[in-house]
Amino acid sequence: MKERRILIVLNLEVLEDLGIQEKIGDPVVLEAAVGGQGQQQQQQAQQPVHQPRQVAPISNTNFYGNNKPAPQNQLQQTMKLAPSSTGGHAAAIYPIEGLSPYQNKWTIKARVTFKSEIKHWHNQRGEGKLFSVHLLDESGEIKATGFNDQCDSFYEVLQEGQVYFISKCRVNIAKKQFSNIQNEYELSFERDTEIEKCEDQSSVPQERYNFVELGNVSQIEKDNTIDVIGVVKEVHDLSEITSKTTQKPISKRDLTIVDSSQYSIRLTLWGKQAQNFSTDEGNVIAVKGVKVSDFNGRSLSMYSSSTMSVNPDIDEAHSLKGWYDGSGKSENFSTHANIGGSLSAASGRKEDRKTLAQLKDEGIGMSEQPDYFTTKATIVFIKQDNISYPACPAEACNKKVIEDSDGQWRCEKCDKSYPKPNHRYIMTISVNDHTGQAWFSTFDDVGKQIMGKTADELFQLKEENEQAYLDVINGATCTTFNFRCRAKQDNFQGQAWAYLVVLGATTINFTQASKELIELINAYGI
Protein backbone atom coordinates (compact mmCIF):
# COMPACT_ATOMS: atom_id res chain seq x y z
CA MET A 1 0.00 0.00 0.00
CA LYS A 2 1.30 3.39 -0.95
CA GLU A 3 2.13 5.58 1.98
CA ARG A 4 -0.32 8.41 2.35
CA ARG A 5 0.22 11.41 4.59
CA ILE A 6 -2.86 12.98 6.03
CA LEU A 7 -2.81 16.41 7.52
CA ILE A 8 -5.89 17.20 9.57
CA VAL A 9 -6.27 20.86 10.29
CA LEU A 10 -8.14 21.18 13.56
CA ASN A 11 -8.32 24.90 13.74
CA LEU A 12 -7.29 28.00 11.90
CA GLU A 13 -7.44 31.66 12.53
CA VAL A 14 -7.89 34.20 9.76
CA LEU A 15 -5.30 36.88 10.31
CA GLU A 16 -6.39 39.23 7.61
CA ASP A 17 -9.05 39.16 4.94
CA LEU A 18 -7.00 39.00 1.77
CA GLY A 19 -9.78 38.05 -0.59
CA ILE A 20 -9.11 35.19 -2.98
CA GLN A 21 -5.46 34.53 -3.62
CA GLU A 22 -3.73 32.02 -5.85
CA LYS A 23 -1.41 31.34 -2.96
CA ILE A 24 -0.31 33.05 0.19
CA GLY A 25 3.34 33.16 1.16
CA ASP A 26 5.70 30.55 -0.22
CA PRO A 27 4.20 27.12 0.45
CA VAL A 28 6.27 24.00 -0.19
CA VAL A 29 5.17 20.51 -1.08
CA LEU A 30 4.60 18.52 2.08
CA GLU A 31 6.70 15.51 1.13
CA ALA A 32 9.77 17.60 0.36
CA ALA A 33 9.32 19.55 3.55
CA VAL A 34 9.41 16.40 5.66
CA GLY A 35 12.88 15.63 4.29
CA GLY A 36 14.73 12.33 4.66
CA GLN A 37 12.30 9.61 3.75
CA GLY A 38 10.10 11.90 1.73
CA GLN A 39 12.94 12.99 -0.53
CA GLN A 40 14.12 9.47 -0.95
CA GLN A 41 10.69 8.44 -2.12
CA GLN A 42 10.61 11.25 -4.62
CA GLN A 43 13.91 10.21 -6.07
CA GLN A 44 12.76 6.63 -6.36
CA ALA A 45 9.65 7.77 -8.12
CA GLN A 46 11.79 9.38 -10.80
CA GLN A 47 13.58 6.16 -11.63
CA PRO A 48 12.38 4.53 -14.81
CA VAL A 49 10.44 1.75 -13.13
CA HIS A 50 8.41 0.85 -16.16
CA GLN A 51 9.40 -2.16 -18.17
CA PRO A 52 7.97 -2.27 -21.65
CA ARG A 53 6.61 -5.81 -21.85
CA GLN A 54 5.43 -6.17 -18.31
CA VAL A 55 1.83 -5.57 -17.40
CA ALA A 56 1.86 -4.23 -13.90
CA PRO A 57 -1.07 -3.52 -11.67
CA ILE A 58 -1.69 0.15 -11.13
CA SER A 59 -1.22 1.17 -7.52
CA ASN A 60 -2.49 -1.49 -5.15
CA THR A 61 -5.66 -2.33 -6.99
CA ASN A 62 -5.99 -5.29 -9.27
CA PHE A 63 -6.56 -2.96 -12.14
CA TYR A 64 -3.98 -3.52 -14.85
CA GLY A 65 -2.61 -1.26 -17.46
CA ASN A 66 0.35 0.37 -19.10
CA ASN A 67 0.06 3.87 -17.73
CA LYS A 68 1.13 4.98 -14.33
CA PRO A 69 -1.43 6.77 -12.22
CA ALA A 70 -1.40 10.55 -12.35
CA PRO A 71 1.60 11.92 -10.50
CA GLN A 72 0.90 13.52 -7.18
CA ASN A 73 2.01 16.96 -8.21
CA GLN A 74 -0.85 17.03 -10.66
CA LEU A 75 -3.10 17.39 -7.68
CA GLN A 76 -1.70 20.78 -6.88
CA GLN A 77 -2.21 21.88 -10.45
CA THR A 78 -5.83 20.86 -10.29
CA MET A 79 -6.43 23.04 -7.25
CA LYS A 80 -8.24 25.97 -8.68
CA LEU A 81 -11.07 28.10 -7.60
CA ALA A 82 -14.56 27.32 -8.73
CA PRO A 83 -17.33 29.73 -9.40
CA SER A 84 -19.71 29.46 -6.55
CA SER A 85 -22.59 27.11 -6.91
CA THR A 86 -24.25 28.29 -3.74
CA GLY A 87 -23.78 31.98 -4.10
CA GLY A 88 -21.45 34.03 -1.97
CA HIS A 89 -18.42 31.92 -1.12
CA ALA A 90 -16.10 30.57 -3.73
CA ALA A 91 -15.15 26.93 -3.18
CA ALA A 92 -11.83 25.29 -3.96
CA ILE A 93 -12.06 22.73 -6.74
CA TYR A 94 -10.74 19.53 -5.35
CA PRO A 95 -9.08 16.85 -7.45
CA ILE A 96 -10.97 13.56 -7.32
CA GLU A 97 -7.76 11.82 -6.36
CA GLY A 98 -7.60 13.97 -3.24
CA LEU A 99 -11.04 13.03 -1.90
CA SER A 100 -11.05 11.20 1.40
CA PRO A 101 -13.34 10.68 4.37
CA TYR A 102 -11.13 13.04 6.39
CA GLN A 103 -12.20 16.14 4.57
CA ASN A 104 -15.69 17.05 3.56
CA LYS A 105 -15.46 20.64 2.39
CA TRP A 106 -14.79 20.15 -1.24
CA THR A 107 -16.23 20.59 -4.68
CA ILE A 108 -15.18 18.43 -7.57
CA LYS A 109 -15.51 19.34 -11.19
CA ALA A 110 -16.09 16.08 -12.97
CA ARG A 111 -17.45 14.53 -16.11
CA VAL A 112 -20.05 11.79 -15.90
CA THR A 113 -18.44 9.08 -18.04
CA PHE A 114 -21.07 6.47 -17.22
CA LYS A 115 -24.57 6.51 -15.82
CA SER A 116 -26.30 3.28 -14.88
CA GLU A 117 -29.96 2.57 -15.21
CA ILE A 118 -32.11 2.80 -12.11
CA LYS A 119 -31.98 -0.45 -10.24
CA HIS A 120 -34.56 -1.66 -7.76
CA TRP A 121 -33.61 -4.12 -5.07
CA HIS A 122 -35.36 -6.00 -2.34
CA ASN A 123 -33.70 -8.28 0.16
CA GLN A 124 -34.05 -9.17 3.84
CA ARG A 125 -32.66 -5.80 4.91
CA GLY A 126 -35.22 -3.89 2.95
CA GLU A 127 -35.79 -2.53 -0.50
CA GLY A 128 -35.06 0.52 -2.52
CA LYS A 129 -33.68 1.89 -5.73
CA LEU A 130 -30.41 3.35 -6.82
CA PHE A 131 -28.32 4.50 -9.72
CA SER A 132 -24.64 5.15 -9.99
CA VAL A 133 -22.30 7.25 -12.10
CA HIS A 134 -18.61 7.25 -12.85
CA LEU A 135 -17.03 10.66 -12.35
CA LEU A 136 -13.78 11.71 -13.98
CA ASP A 137 -11.42 14.66 -13.78
CA GLU A 138 -7.78 15.01 -14.78
CA SER A 139 -6.58 13.53 -11.48
CA GLY A 140 -8.70 10.42 -11.31
CA GLU A 141 -12.07 8.77 -11.25
CA ILE A 142 -14.61 7.79 -8.65
CA LYS A 143 -17.93 6.03 -8.51
CA ALA A 144 -20.93 7.81 -6.99
CA THR A 145 -24.27 6.29 -6.06
CA GLY A 146 -27.62 7.84 -5.37
CA PHE A 147 -30.11 5.84 -3.30
CA ASN A 148 -33.87 6.32 -3.09
CA ASP A 149 -34.62 10.07 -2.64
CA GLN A 150 -31.23 10.95 -4.10
CA CYS A 151 -31.99 8.64 -7.00
CA ASP A 152 -35.11 10.72 -7.64
CA SER A 153 -33.28 14.01 -7.14
CA PHE A 154 -30.25 13.41 -9.28
CA TYR A 155 -30.97 10.77 -11.89
CA GLU A 156 -32.29 13.28 -14.43
CA VAL A 157 -29.83 15.99 -13.43
CA LEU A 158 -26.76 13.94 -14.21
CA GLN A 159 -26.33 13.16 -17.90
CA GLU A 160 -23.67 10.95 -19.36
CA GLY A 161 -20.86 12.95 -20.94
CA GLN A 162 -21.63 16.23 -19.13
CA VAL A 163 -19.43 18.07 -16.62
CA TYR A 164 -20.74 19.10 -13.19
CA PHE A 165 -19.67 20.73 -9.97
CA ILE A 166 -20.48 18.27 -7.21
CA SER A 167 -20.12 18.82 -3.47
CA LYS A 168 -21.29 17.55 -0.10
CA CYS A 169 -21.34 13.85 -0.76
CA ARG A 170 -20.48 11.17 1.72
CA VAL A 171 -17.10 9.52 1.06
CA ASN A 172 -17.06 5.79 1.76
CA ILE A 173 -14.40 3.13 1.46
CA ALA A 174 -14.88 1.57 -1.97
CA LYS A 175 -15.89 -2.05 -2.13
CA LYS A 176 -13.32 -2.98 -4.72
CA GLN A 177 -14.72 -6.39 -5.45
CA PHE A 178 -17.80 -4.77 -6.93
CA SER A 179 -16.15 -1.95 -8.79
CA ASN A 180 -14.11 -1.48 -11.90
CA ILE A 181 -13.20 2.07 -10.92
CA GLN A 182 -9.73 2.94 -9.72
CA ASN A 183 -10.30 4.63 -6.42
CA GLU A 184 -9.94 3.71 -2.77
CA TYR A 185 -13.17 5.54 -2.10
CA GLU A 186 -16.59 6.00 -3.54
CA LEU A 187 -19.25 8.64 -3.09
CA SER A 188 -22.86 8.47 -2.11
CA PHE A 189 -25.19 11.37 -2.71
CA GLU A 190 -26.78 12.74 0.43
CA ARG A 191 -29.75 14.91 1.16
CA ASP A 192 -27.66 18.10 1.05
CA THR A 193 -25.50 17.09 -1.92
CA GLU A 194 -25.18 19.89 -4.45
CA ILE A 195 -24.82 19.26 -8.14
CA GLU A 196 -24.58 21.99 -10.72
CA LYS A 197 -23.89 21.67 -14.40
CA CYS A 198 -20.66 23.36 -15.43
CA GLU A 199 -20.68 26.08 -18.08
CA ASP A 200 -17.29 25.08 -19.40
CA GLN A 201 -17.67 21.50 -20.61
CA SER A 202 -14.32 21.24 -22.37
CA SER A 203 -11.69 21.44 -19.65
CA VAL A 204 -12.29 17.97 -18.22
CA PRO A 205 -11.03 14.87 -19.99
CA GLN A 206 -13.50 12.63 -21.75
CA GLU A 207 -12.19 9.36 -20.39
CA ARG A 208 -9.02 7.91 -18.99
CA TYR A 209 -7.75 4.56 -20.15
CA ASN A 210 -5.00 2.20 -19.17
CA PHE A 211 -4.90 -0.02 -22.19
CA VAL A 212 -3.50 -3.51 -22.06
CA GLU A 213 -2.26 -4.77 -25.41
CA LEU A 214 -4.23 -7.81 -26.54
CA GLY A 215 -1.00 -9.81 -26.70
CA ASN A 216 -0.46 -9.12 -22.99
CA VAL A 217 -3.89 -10.18 -21.79
CA SER A 218 -2.53 -13.65 -21.03
CA GLN A 219 -0.46 -12.04 -18.29
CA ILE A 220 -3.58 -10.77 -16.56
CA GLU A 221 -5.21 -13.14 -14.14
CA LYS A 222 -8.79 -14.20 -14.62
CA ASP A 223 -11.47 -11.93 -13.14
CA ASN A 224 -9.35 -8.80 -13.19
CA THR A 225 -10.60 -5.68 -14.88
CA ILE A 226 -8.80 -4.00 -17.76
CA ASP A 227 -9.17 -1.45 -20.54
CA VAL A 228 -8.47 -2.50 -24.11
CA ILE A 229 -8.49 -0.86 -27.50
CA GLY A 230 -8.82 -2.84 -30.69
CA VAL A 231 -10.20 -2.97 -34.19
CA VAL A 232 -13.50 -4.80 -34.64
CA LYS A 233 -12.62 -7.80 -36.78
CA GLU A 234 -15.84 -9.79 -36.52
CA VAL A 235 -19.31 -8.97 -35.25
CA HIS A 236 -21.24 -12.10 -34.40
CA ASP A 237 -25.01 -12.31 -34.49
CA LEU A 238 -27.10 -11.47 -31.49
CA SER A 239 -28.01 -14.60 -29.57
CA GLU A 240 -29.84 -15.41 -26.38
CA ILE A 241 -28.75 -17.57 -23.47
CA THR A 242 -30.42 -18.49 -20.21
CA SER A 243 -28.54 -17.45 -17.11
CA LYS A 244 -27.81 -20.39 -14.86
CA THR A 245 -28.20 -18.31 -11.72
CA THR A 246 -31.30 -16.28 -12.51
CA GLN A 247 -32.88 -18.64 -15.07
CA LYS A 248 -33.64 -15.53 -17.09
CA PRO A 249 -32.87 -15.12 -20.76
CA ILE A 250 -30.23 -12.57 -21.69
CA SER A 251 -29.01 -11.25 -25.01
CA LYS A 252 -25.43 -11.85 -25.95
CA ARG A 253 -23.17 -10.75 -28.76
CA ASP A 254 -19.58 -11.77 -29.36
CA LEU A 255 -17.10 -9.51 -31.09
CA THR A 256 -13.60 -10.40 -32.18
CA ILE A 257 -11.19 -7.54 -31.73
CA VAL A 258 -7.57 -7.37 -32.87
CA ASP A 259 -4.64 -5.06 -32.37
CA SER A 260 -1.13 -4.60 -33.73
CA SER A 261 0.28 -7.14 -31.25
CA GLN A 262 -1.28 -9.52 -33.80
CA TYR A 263 -3.54 -11.08 -31.24
CA SER A 264 -7.27 -11.44 -31.48
CA ILE A 265 -9.54 -11.82 -28.51
CA ARG A 266 -13.23 -12.41 -28.04
CA LEU A 267 -15.21 -9.66 -26.35
CA THR A 268 -18.72 -10.54 -25.18
CA LEU A 269 -21.45 -7.92 -24.85
CA TRP A 270 -24.59 -8.54 -22.80
CA GLY A 271 -28.15 -7.31 -22.68
CA LYS A 272 -28.79 -3.88 -24.18
CA GLN A 273 -25.13 -3.40 -25.00
CA ALA A 274 -25.37 -6.54 -27.14
CA GLN A 275 -28.66 -5.51 -28.75
CA ASN A 276 -27.67 -1.93 -29.51
CA PHE A 277 -24.22 -2.66 -30.88
CA SER A 278 -24.12 -1.50 -34.48
CA THR A 279 -20.49 -0.83 -35.28
CA ASP A 280 -19.06 -2.32 -38.44
CA GLU A 281 -15.88 -4.26 -38.87
CA GLY A 282 -12.82 -2.08 -39.27
CA ASN A 283 -13.79 0.47 -36.61
CA VAL A 284 -11.79 1.01 -33.46
CA ILE A 285 -13.40 0.44 -30.09
CA ALA A 286 -11.94 1.45 -26.74
CA VAL A 287 -13.42 -0.52 -23.90
CA LYS A 288 -13.05 0.47 -20.28
CA GLY A 289 -13.42 -1.82 -17.31
CA VAL A 290 -13.94 -5.20 -18.95
CA LYS A 291 -13.60 -8.49 -17.14
CA VAL A 292 -10.85 -10.91 -18.10
CA SER A 293 -12.07 -14.49 -18.37
CA ASP A 294 -10.05 -17.63 -19.03
CA PHE A 295 -12.32 -19.13 -21.66
CA ASN A 296 -10.29 -20.11 -24.69
CA GLY A 297 -7.12 -19.06 -22.91
CA ARG A 298 -8.32 -15.53 -22.46
CA SER A 299 -11.48 -13.72 -23.45
CA LEU A 300 -13.16 -10.51 -22.36
CA SER A 301 -16.65 -9.90 -21.02
CA MET A 302 -18.43 -6.60 -20.53
CA TYR A 303 -19.90 -5.67 -17.17
CA SER A 304 -23.02 -3.49 -17.20
CA SER A 305 -20.69 -0.75 -15.94
CA SER A 306 -18.12 -1.30 -18.70
CA THR A 307 -18.11 1.44 -21.29
CA MET A 308 -17.28 1.42 -24.96
CA SER A 309 -16.22 4.27 -27.17
CA VAL A 310 -16.27 3.88 -30.95
CA ASN A 311 -13.43 5.55 -32.86
CA PRO A 312 -12.43 7.76 -29.92
CA ASP A 313 -10.30 10.77 -30.80
CA ILE A 314 -7.18 9.53 -29.06
CA ASP A 315 -3.70 8.70 -30.38
CA GLU A 316 -4.01 4.98 -29.81
CA ALA A 317 -7.18 4.82 -31.89
CA HIS A 318 -5.67 6.75 -34.77
CA SER A 319 -2.57 4.63 -34.94
CA LEU A 320 -4.58 1.40 -34.71
CA LYS A 321 -6.84 2.53 -37.53
CA GLY A 322 -3.78 3.35 -39.63
CA TRP A 323 -2.23 -0.01 -38.91
CA TYR A 324 -5.43 -1.93 -39.67
CA ASP A 325 -6.28 -0.17 -42.92
CA GLY A 326 -2.67 -0.50 -44.02
CA SER A 327 -1.58 -4.02 -43.18
CA GLY A 328 -3.59 -5.28 -40.20
CA LYS A 329 -6.67 -6.13 -42.22
CA SER A 330 -4.91 -8.96 -44.02
CA GLU A 331 -2.75 -10.22 -41.15
CA ASN A 332 -3.22 -13.43 -39.21
CA PHE A 333 -3.90 -13.29 -35.51
CA SER A 334 -3.03 -15.49 -32.56
CA THR A 335 -5.33 -16.22 -29.67
CA HIS A 336 -4.34 -17.02 -26.11
CA ALA A 337 -5.70 -20.57 -26.40
CA ASN A 338 -3.33 -23.31 -25.27
CA ILE A 339 -0.47 -21.04 -24.35
CA GLY A 340 1.95 -22.11 -21.68
CA GLY A 341 0.86 -21.12 -18.25
CA SER A 342 -2.69 -20.54 -19.26
CA LEU A 343 -5.51 -22.16 -17.41
CA SER A 344 -6.83 -25.32 -18.92
CA ALA A 345 -10.48 -24.83 -19.75
CA ALA A 346 -11.10 -28.53 -19.12
CA SER A 347 -9.64 -28.85 -15.64
CA GLY A 348 -9.50 -25.26 -14.48
CA ARG A 349 -6.10 -26.06 -13.04
CA LYS A 350 -2.96 -24.24 -13.82
CA GLU A 351 -1.01 -26.42 -16.20
CA ASP A 352 2.32 -24.95 -17.05
CA ARG A 353 4.16 -26.00 -20.13
CA LYS A 354 7.54 -27.34 -19.12
CA THR A 355 10.58 -28.70 -20.85
CA LEU A 356 11.96 -31.95 -19.47
CA ALA A 357 14.99 -30.12 -18.10
CA GLN A 358 12.68 -27.73 -16.26
CA LEU A 359 11.03 -30.66 -14.48
CA LYS A 360 14.30 -31.42 -12.77
CA ASP A 361 15.56 -27.85 -12.47
CA GLU A 362 12.36 -26.64 -10.86
CA GLY A 363 11.83 -29.71 -8.68
CA ILE A 364 8.47 -30.46 -10.27
CA GLY A 365 6.83 -33.30 -8.34
CA MET A 366 9.17 -32.88 -5.39
CA SER A 367 6.80 -31.05 -3.04
CA GLU A 368 3.82 -32.04 -0.90
CA GLN A 369 1.24 -30.88 -3.39
CA PRO A 370 1.04 -32.50 -6.81
CA ASP A 371 2.18 -30.40 -9.75
CA TYR A 372 0.45 -30.38 -13.10
CA PHE A 373 2.21 -29.58 -16.33
CA THR A 374 2.12 -30.15 -20.05
CA THR A 375 5.09 -30.96 -22.19
CA LYS A 376 5.83 -31.81 -25.78
CA ALA A 377 8.07 -34.85 -25.90
CA THR A 378 9.01 -37.85 -28.03
CA ILE A 379 8.77 -41.45 -26.89
CA VAL A 380 12.21 -43.01 -27.32
CA PHE A 381 11.74 -46.24 -25.41
CA ILE A 382 8.82 -48.38 -24.19
CA LYS A 383 9.54 -50.81 -21.38
CA GLN A 384 8.27 -54.16 -22.54
CA ASP A 385 8.05 -56.00 -19.25
CA ASN A 386 4.72 -55.24 -17.61
CA ILE A 387 3.30 -53.39 -20.58
CA SER A 388 -0.16 -54.38 -19.39
CA TYR A 389 -1.81 -56.43 -16.66
CA PRO A 390 -4.82 -58.73 -16.62
CA ALA A 391 -7.64 -56.67 -15.07
CA CYS A 392 -11.10 -57.48 -13.80
CA PRO A 393 -13.57 -57.13 -16.69
CA ALA A 394 -16.31 -55.76 -14.40
CA GLU A 395 -17.31 -52.18 -15.10
CA ALA A 396 -14.91 -49.68 -13.45
CA CYS A 397 -13.19 -52.33 -11.30
CA ASN A 398 -9.81 -52.62 -13.03
CA LYS A 399 -8.40 -54.69 -10.17
CA LYS A 400 -5.70 -57.15 -11.11
CA VAL A 401 -7.06 -60.70 -11.49
CA ILE A 402 -5.24 -64.00 -10.84
CA GLU A 403 -5.66 -67.12 -12.94
CA ASP A 404 -7.18 -70.06 -11.03
CA SER A 405 -6.12 -73.67 -11.34
CA ASP A 406 -9.27 -74.24 -13.41
CA GLY A 407 -8.41 -71.46 -15.90
CA GLN A 408 -10.83 -68.92 -14.40
CA TRP A 409 -9.66 -65.38 -13.52
CA ARG A 410 -10.41 -64.42 -9.93
CA CYS A 411 -11.07 -60.86 -8.74
CA GLU A 412 -10.57 -60.39 -5.00
CA LYS A 413 -12.38 -57.07 -5.01
CA CYS A 414 -15.52 -58.35 -6.72
CA ASP A 415 -15.16 -61.78 -5.08
CA LYS A 416 -15.97 -63.28 -8.47
CA SER A 417 -14.29 -65.34 -11.17
CA TYR A 418 -14.36 -64.57 -14.87
CA PRO A 419 -13.60 -66.68 -17.96
CA LYS A 420 -11.09 -64.16 -19.21
CA PRO A 421 -9.45 -60.92 -18.07
CA ASN A 422 -9.47 -57.51 -19.68
CA HIS A 423 -5.91 -56.34 -20.23
CA ARG A 424 -5.05 -52.79 -19.31
CA TYR A 425 -1.91 -50.81 -20.08
CA ILE A 426 0.54 -49.83 -17.36
CA MET A 427 3.38 -48.71 -19.57
CA THR A 428 6.52 -47.00 -18.49
CA ILE A 429 7.96 -44.91 -21.27
CA SER A 430 11.14 -42.95 -21.64
CA VAL A 431 10.62 -39.59 -23.33
CA ASN A 432 13.00 -36.97 -24.63
CA ASP A 433 12.85 -33.41 -25.78
CA HIS A 434 15.62 -31.03 -26.83
CA THR A 435 16.47 -30.38 -23.18
CA GLY A 436 16.49 -33.78 -21.51
CA GLN A 437 14.87 -37.06 -20.61
CA ALA A 438 12.16 -38.34 -18.24
CA TRP A 439 10.29 -41.52 -17.35
CA PHE A 440 6.51 -41.28 -17.63
CA SER A 441 3.94 -43.76 -16.34
CA THR A 442 0.91 -44.24 -18.54
CA PHE A 443 -2.31 -46.11 -17.98
CA ASP A 444 -4.94 -47.63 -20.18
CA ASP A 445 -6.40 -44.66 -22.07
CA VAL A 446 -3.07 -43.10 -22.90
CA GLY A 447 -1.58 -46.52 -23.69
CA LYS A 448 -4.30 -47.08 -26.29
CA GLN A 449 -3.51 -43.73 -27.87
CA ILE A 450 0.20 -44.45 -28.02
CA MET A 451 -0.17 -48.00 -29.33
CA GLY A 452 -3.23 -47.52 -31.50
CA LYS A 453 -4.53 -50.81 -30.12
CA THR A 454 -6.18 -51.97 -26.91
CA ALA A 455 -4.00 -53.83 -24.42
CA ASP A 456 -6.13 -56.92 -25.11
CA GLU A 457 -5.42 -56.69 -28.84
CA LEU A 458 -1.72 -56.20 -28.24
CA PHE A 459 -1.60 -59.09 -25.76
CA GLN A 460 -3.32 -61.32 -28.29
CA LEU A 461 -0.90 -60.22 -31.00
CA LYS A 462 2.09 -61.05 -28.86
CA GLU A 463 0.76 -64.57 -28.34
CA GLU A 464 0.08 -65.10 -32.05
CA ASN A 465 2.80 -63.18 -33.86
CA GLU A 466 5.81 -61.90 -31.94
CA GLN A 467 7.16 -59.93 -34.91
CA ALA A 468 3.85 -58.15 -35.53
CA TYR A 469 3.81 -57.26 -31.82
CA LEU A 470 7.35 -55.85 -32.02
CA ASP A 471 6.34 -53.85 -35.08
CA VAL A 472 3.58 -52.17 -33.05
CA ILE A 473 6.06 -51.31 -30.28
CA ASN A 474 8.55 -49.96 -32.81
CA GLY A 475 5.81 -48.03 -34.57
CA ALA A 476 4.91 -46.28 -31.31
CA THR A 477 8.54 -45.46 -30.59
CA CYS A 478 9.76 -42.08 -31.83
CA THR A 479 6.26 -40.62 -31.89
CA THR A 480 5.74 -37.17 -30.42
CA PHE A 481 2.84 -36.03 -28.24
CA ASN A 482 1.68 -33.19 -26.08
CA PHE A 483 1.55 -34.87 -22.69
CA ARG A 484 -0.59 -33.57 -19.86
CA CYS A 485 0.92 -34.87 -16.63
CA ARG A 486 0.65 -34.97 -12.89
CA ALA A 487 3.84 -35.06 -10.84
CA LYS A 488 3.86 -36.37 -7.31
CA GLN A 489 6.68 -37.07 -4.93
CA ASP A 490 7.32 -40.74 -4.19
CA ASN A 491 9.92 -42.73 -2.30
CA PHE A 492 11.98 -45.65 -3.45
CA GLN A 493 14.43 -47.16 -0.96
CA GLY A 494 14.54 -43.96 1.02
CA GLN A 495 15.17 -41.86 -2.06
CA ALA A 496 12.66 -39.18 -3.02
CA TRP A 497 11.80 -38.97 -6.69
CA ALA A 498 9.15 -37.42 -8.90
CA TYR A 499 6.49 -39.86 -10.06
CA LEU A 500 5.22 -38.55 -13.39
CA VAL A 501 1.86 -39.85 -14.59
CA VAL A 502 0.47 -39.02 -18.01
CA LEU A 503 -3.16 -37.92 -17.67
CA GLY A 504 -3.69 -37.32 -21.36
CA ALA A 505 -1.82 -37.24 -24.63
CA THR A 506 -2.65 -35.48 -27.88
CA THR A 507 -0.89 -35.68 -31.19
CA ILE A 508 0.87 -32.57 -32.38
CA ASN A 509 -1.21 -30.10 -34.37
CA PHE A 510 1.58 -28.52 -36.36
CA THR A 511 -0.31 -25.34 -37.14
CA GLN A 512 -1.11 -24.83 -33.48
CA ALA A 513 2.39 -25.82 -32.38
CA SER A 514 3.91 -23.31 -34.79
CA LYS A 515 1.67 -20.57 -33.44
CA GLU A 516 2.76 -21.40 -29.91
CA LEU A 517 6.41 -21.23 -30.89
CA ILE A 518 5.83 -17.88 -32.58
CA GLU A 519 4.15 -16.64 -29.40
CA LEU A 520 7.12 -17.78 -27.37
CA ILE A 521 9.48 -15.96 -29.71
CA ASN A 522 7.31 -12.85 -29.58
CA ALA A 523 7.35 -12.99 -25.79
CA TYR A 524 11.05 -12.14 -25.96
CA GLY A 525 10.03 -8.83 -27.46
CA ILE A 526 12.47 -9.08 -30.34
Next chain:
DNA sequence: CCCCCCCC
Protein backbone atom coordinates in the same frame (compact mmCIF):
# COMPACT_ATOMS: atom_id res chain seq x y z
C1' DC B 1 -28.33 0.70 1.83
C1' DC B 2 -26.62 -2.51 -4.33
C1' DC B 3 -22.89 -5.81 -5.33
C1' DC B 4 -26.07 -9.83 -10.21
C1' DC B 5 -22.93 -9.29 -14.68
C1' DC B 6 -24.76 -14.41 -16.93
C1' DC B 7 -23.17 -18.90 -22.14
C1' DC B 8 -19.64 -22.14 -24.35
